[in-house]
Amino acid sequence: MDLDLALTGAAALWGAALGLLVPRGAYRLSVEPEEPWRDRCPEGHLIDGWIGVARCRAGGGHGYGPSGVLVAAATALVCVALAAATGTRPELGVWLVLAPVGVLLAVVDHKVKRLPDVLTLPLAATALALLGICALLPEHAGDWLTSLYAALALGGGYFVLFLINANGMGFGDVKLALGLGAILGWYGWPVVLLGTFAGFLFGSLYGLALVIARGAGRKTLMPFGPFLISGAFVGVLLGAFGA
Numbered sequence: 180m181d182l183d184l185a186l187t188g189a190a191a192l193w194g195a196a197l198g199l200l201v202p203r204g205a206y207r208l209s210v211e212p213e214e215p216w217r218d219r220c221p222e223g224h225l226i227d228g229w230i231g232v233a234r235c236r237a238g239g240g241h242g243y244g245p246s247g248v249l250v251a252a253a254t255a256l257v258c259v260a261l262a263a264a265t266g267t268r269p270e271l272g273v274w275l276v277l278a279p280v281g282v283l284l285a286v287v288d289h290k291v292k293r294l295p296d297v298l299t300l301p302l303a304a305t306a307l308a309l310l311g312i313c314a315l316l317p318e319h320a321g322d323w324l325t326s327l328y329a330a331l332a333l334g335g336g337y338f339v340l341f342l343i344n345a346n347g348m349g350f351g352d353v354k355l356a357l358g359l360g361a362i363l364g365w366y367g368w369p370v371v372l373l374g375t376f377a378g379f380l381f382g383s384l385y386g387l388a389l390v391i392a393r394g395a396g397r398k399t400l401m402p403f404g405p406f407l408i409s410g411a412f413v414g415v416l417l418g419a420f421g422a
Contacts, residue, residue: 182267190262190275191255197279198254199247202233204283206244208298209290245286254282257412264419269316270365273309274415277302277362281408284355288404294351302358303330310365320422321365329364329371330357352403359411366418374414382406 207217207229218226224237233244257278265271280302288294307327314323337356340348363374382403389401 183263186267186271187259187262190258190271193275194255194258194278195251198251198282199232200230201250201254201279201283201286202242202244202247203231204229205250205286205290206233208283208287208295209244209293211291212293245290250282250286254279257282260412260416261419264416266419267318268419268422269313269319270310270321270419273306273313274362276309277306277358281412285405285408288351288402292349292400292402294349294355294404296351296354299351299354299358302355303334303361306330306358306361310361320419322367323365325367326361326364329368330360333357333360333363333371333375346400349403352407355404355407359407363411363414363418366415366422370414370418373417374411376410377413378407378410381409 203226207226210217220226220235220238220241220243222235222238222241224235226235232242233247234240234242258275261274261278262271265274280298284294284298284302287298307323307330310321310326311323313319313321334353334357337348337353341350341353359374359378360371363371382401385406386401
């Protein structure tokens with residue numbers, strides 16, 4: 180019991196610390212396609228790098244971007260849930276590394292309906308690389324080959340959906356699917372199906388809410404990435420619990 184408390188406590192601190200760094204990256208990446216990444220705060224002062232809290236020293240320490248407190252709290256909760264579900268198995272380290280990236284992607288997509296390649300493609304490569312290391316360690320509960328196959332399958336499936344309806348499925352979602360497939364595939368094909376279904380379910384419910392509240396139609400654009408990421412999160416939690 181003490182080990183479990185220590186693990187979840189460490190995960191909470193990790194998530195909160197990394198979550199405080201998300202708003203700066205989210206602010207810099209939240210631009211329209213073909214536009215350069217932001218390098219200045221809203222008042223025009225130069226932002227010093229990508230790593231750090233979203234506060235402008237030259238402007239008296241004012242904050243910018245999404246709320247650091249809310250993002251840090253959300254990231255901490257995600258990490259605590261992953262730690263509680265996964266326990267001391269080695270893949271927990273992978274989930275804790277990737278969780279802040281997932282939060283960052285969700286925030287950016289929610290803001291500008293865009294999933295930057297600089298995040299989606301490295302997410303897939305990093306997930307497969309780290310899970311490959313986990314597969315060599317004792318007490319892991321997953322299968323690396325299934326992760327690889329699931330990444331290809333989910334990416335291919337989303338690509339087909341993109342070809343059928345580019346307005347409903349963006350190409351950024353296709354690239355994101357590679358990483359999410361790798362993550363979900365670690366715990367097997369049922370988890371891949373569950374996490375994918377959950378993502379579409381969350382997105383459909385959000386779309387229905389838009390129709391009811393704002394009269395949205397078929398051509399209304401909505402960010403799909405946050406729901407795909409949330410569905411994958413649910414899938415990983417259930418897969419870890421059942422492993």
